[in-house]
Amino acid sequence: MVDNVYFFGTATTSINDDRDTSILSEFGWNLPPPPPPHSGTSAGLLHSGFDRIITDSDLAGNDTHTTLFARENENTTAEPQPMTMSSSSSDDLPEKSTASGGSSADRQPSDTASKAKKKGQKRIRQPRFAFMTKSEVDHLEDGYRWRKYGQKAVKNSPFPRSYYRCTNSKCTVKKRVERSSEDPTIVITTYEGQHCHHTVGFPRGGLISHEVPFGSQLTPSSSQFYYPGVQFPQGSVGIQESFNVSRESGHSHAPSDPSGRIFTDEGLLGDMVPPGMRKS
DNA sequence: CGGATTTGACCAGCGC
DNA sequence: GCGCTGGTCAAATCCG
Numbered sequence: 001m002v003d004n005v006y007f008f009g010t011a012t013t014s015i016n017d018d019r020d021t022s023i024l025s026e027f028g029w030n031l032p033p034p035p036p037p038h039s040g041t042s043a044g045l046l047h048s049g050f051d052r053i054i055t056d057s058d059l060a061g062n063d064t065h066t067t068l069f070a071r072e073n074e075n076t077t078a079e080p081q082p083m084t085m086s087s088s089s090s091d092d093l094p095e096k097s098t099a100s101g102g103s104s105a106d107r108q109p110s111d112t113a114s115k116a117k118k119k120g121q122k123r124i125r126q127p128r129f130a131f132m133t134k135s136e137v138d139h140l141e142d143g144y145r146w147r148k149y150g151q152k153a154v155k156n157s158p159f160p161r162s163y164y165r166c167t168n169s170k171c172t173v174k175k176r177v178e179r180s181s182e183d184p185t186i187v188i189t190t191y192e193g194q195h196c197h198h199t200v201g202f203p204r205g206g207l208i209s210h211e212v213p214f215g216s217q218l219t220p221s222s223s224q225f226y227y228p229g230v231q232f233p234q235g236s237v238g239i240q241e242s243f244n245v246s247r248e249s250g251h252s253h254a255p256s257d258p259s260g261r262i263f264t265d266e267g268l269l270g271d272m273v274p275p276g277m278r279k280s
Numbered sequence: 281c282g283g284a285t286t287t288g289a290c291c292a293g294c295g296c
Numbered sequence: 297g298c299g300c301t302g303g304t305c306a307a308a309t310c311c312g
Contacts, residue, residue, distance in 0.1 A: 167283095
């Protein structure tokens with residue numbers, strides 16, 4: 001597996017205006033799919049089960065936004081969850097929709113959500129994001145650390161599907177990575193769940209995890225976007241600057257937030273690193 | 281040696 | 297009920 005890459009050091013995408021963030025918030029997510037570093041040209045695929053896809057035209061004004069993403073359609077929700085998550089029984093793949101395969105999770109002692117489910121109850125799925133990127137690399141770096149826990153051959157596709165879990169033990173986020181059978185150059189990444197932490201891996205292998213109290217700002221109703229190491233106020237134009245970090249330097253360009261405050265290195269550190277963890 | 285990956289087996293949902 | 301399929305587990309293996 002490729003070493004984790006600090007997202008700010010690899011971003012090639014920028015989001016430029018309020019409209020962009022409104023589009024993201026339209027999806028009800030505070031964790032927009034991170035733009036992969038290996039972006040290319042966009043593809044026009046929309047898998048069944050997803051309600052829409054964001055295209056370059058949706059993000060007019062962006063210079064290099066080439067990733068398309070969509071939230072899985074929730075119309076098929078079996079049991080809406082009381083708080084913030086809604087479930088979905090549809091799949092993001094072209095083939096028939098299934099809600100199978102979740103049973104194994106019930107065996108996980110740590111998975112209390114699954115534990116709660118008993119016979120006769122459908123597995124409650126967290127909302128999912130899929131986005132497609134033209135890339136030669138299967139597993140796109142997104143700033144988080146993932147552990148691969150499975151790989152399966154997919155029907156009607158010559159390419160296997162890989163299953164990843166967030167390495168943070170408290171984080172239940174999963175993602176699936178597969179190549180499009182229609183266009184092998186397109187990587188389809190599906191995220192399920194939302195990170196409960198900031199995880200920032202640095203190019204040299206360092207890792208900083210910034211825990212966030214569950215439920216405090218993880219809900220779609222929250223006004224926070226989540227990205228590795230930084231929180232984006234919804235509608236903030238600061239998102240753009242936060243992305244505009246050169247790959248070469250791996251350092252921040254001292255972006256400013258909407259109020260004009262400059263994000264110095266210390267400011268970023270202050271946001272990401274508990275004071276006790278900092279090295280001078 | 282510890283963590284990550286591989287891979288075969290297992291399980292449950294769904295369609296017929 | 298049976299077979300197919302997707303999703304997950306877990307032991308074996310790999311790797312830094």
